[in-house]
Amino acid sequence: MTVQADPRLVAELEIYGAQDVLKCYHCGNCTAVCPFSKAPFIFPRKSMRYLQMGLREKLKSNLEPWLCYYCGECSEQCPREAEPGETMMSMRRWLTAQYDFTGISNLLYRSWKMELLGIIVLAILTGLGFYMFGTATGDIHKYDGPGAFLPSAVIHAFDWTMATILSTFLLINCGRMWWFTMGRDPEHRATPAMYARRAGLLLLHFFTQKRYSECDRKGPWRLHIVLMLSYVSMLVLIMFFLPMMQAGPAVNWWAHAFGYAATAGLLITVAMALWGRVQKSATHYKHSHETDWIFLIMLFYVALTGILQHACHRLGSPYAANILYLAHLMGVVPMLVLEVPFSKWAHMCYRPLAMYFSHVQVDAMAAKESAAAETLPA
Ligand code: SF4
Numbered sequence: 001m002t003v004q005a006d007p008r009l010v011a012e013l014e015i016y017g018a019q020d021v022l023k024c025y026h027c028g029n030c031t032a033v034c035p036f037s038k039a040p041f042i043f044p045r046k047s048m049r050y051l052q053m054g055l056r057e058k059l060k061s062n063l064e065p066w067l068c069y070y071c072g073e074c075s076e077q078c079p080r081e082a083e084p085g086e087t088m089m090s091m092r093r094w095l096t097a098q099y100d101f102t103g104i105s106n107l108l109y110r111s112w113k114m115e116l117l118g119i120i121v122l123a124i125l126t127g128l129g130f131y132m133f134g135t136a137t138g139d140i141h142k143y144d145g146p147g148a149f150l151p152s153a154v155i156h157a158f159d160w161t162m163a164t165i166l167s168t169f170l171l172i173n174c175g176r177m178w179w180f181t182m183g184r185d186p187e188h189r190a191t192p193a194m195y196a197r198r199a200g201l202l203l204l205h206f207f208t209q210k211r212y213s214e215c216d217r218k219g220p221w222r223l224h225i226v227l228m229l230s231y232v233s234m235l236v237l238i239m240f241f242l243p244m245m246q247a248g249p250a251v252n253w254w255a256h257a258f259g260y261a262a263t264a265g266l267l268i269t270v271a272m273a274l275w276g277r278v279q280k281s282a283t284h285y286k287h288s289h290e291t292d293w294i295f296l297i298m299l300f301y302v303a304l305t306g307i308l309q310h311a312c313h314r315l316g317s318p319y320a321a322n323i324l325y326l327a328h329l330m331g332v333v334p335m336l337v338l339e340v341p342f343s344k345w346a347h348m349c350y351r352p353l354a355m356y357f358s359h360v361q362v363d364a365m366a367a368k369e370s371a372a373a374e375t376l377p378a
């Protein structure tokens, strides 16, 4: 890998939220207090150094920003107030943009106005499209069954089409992450057996965020896991049980109980995260990038309109339920299209992948060392 210094790198990362990077004088306090910094992944000081030196390619192949869970300890202990925790966060945003082959992520992170415009355009197109379809084929006063305004079979087919397209984008981006962090560097090249041996870590870290749970501060992990599991539960319900969720107006507790729990989980955790950011009540809430606000507000809007349209249907107001359903879809589509492969939600894949790759890297390095030791003369 060619190593070239790029003096514009700090300014570039500042757009992604980096704070006061140049204040860092490498005392190492941050690394000493970081609960997750363990050899060979010594951070955040090393990442701060790459950034200050403008080592773009080094930073791009770096897994360490994903191993940080933004507990905030390092920022609190930094004698120079160089905000290493927020800088690690900005690196995750920047890396998300580097992995994305379309350039959309870069556009969204660099300009909140572009993101807002994208959301508005997608929301209008979604609203118009579904409204025209619904009025042409159904009755806006009918919520489910034959002649419904937005029949569950149509929405289901739309969901699966969208999921296939978005997953393709995300998979390509994950492939690029692999290439930057594992594939192109001979130091990190691992055998298929090494990947297979560690594959279980992907699921473990995705579902439990085990590493985050090892942090002394349990509050943020609890909030994060409830938010993530609520979101995943809702996704599973929508992708696999939509006809059951939409049928009614009687409540089907087998399906709806999970939906209520997931909606409550989303509304409460998102409200807490929003309130924390307004109050700046913790170090990781002190600085908020515009994309953090947009993401949380959209998630809250989607959960709220989802439960309201459901309530209107159960209360016997199919017209209000259909209007709210339309409003709900106008939030869901832009949120999924923009956030899943190109922005905040992509970290649900990148972080467990980084945990997995970091273990494979360690195995690969250990194998190389032991092979080198065997070639030494006795
Ligand atoms: S970020 Fe702060 S604590 Fe970390 S090495 Fe730099 S000056 Fe020291």
Ligand code: SF4
Pocket: 030, 033, 034, 035, 036, 037, 043, 044, 067, 068, 069, 070, 071, 072, 073, 074, 075, 084, 085, 088
């Ligand atoms: S925010 Fe916490 S996990 Fe992240 S680098 Fe700082 S101390 Fe480590």
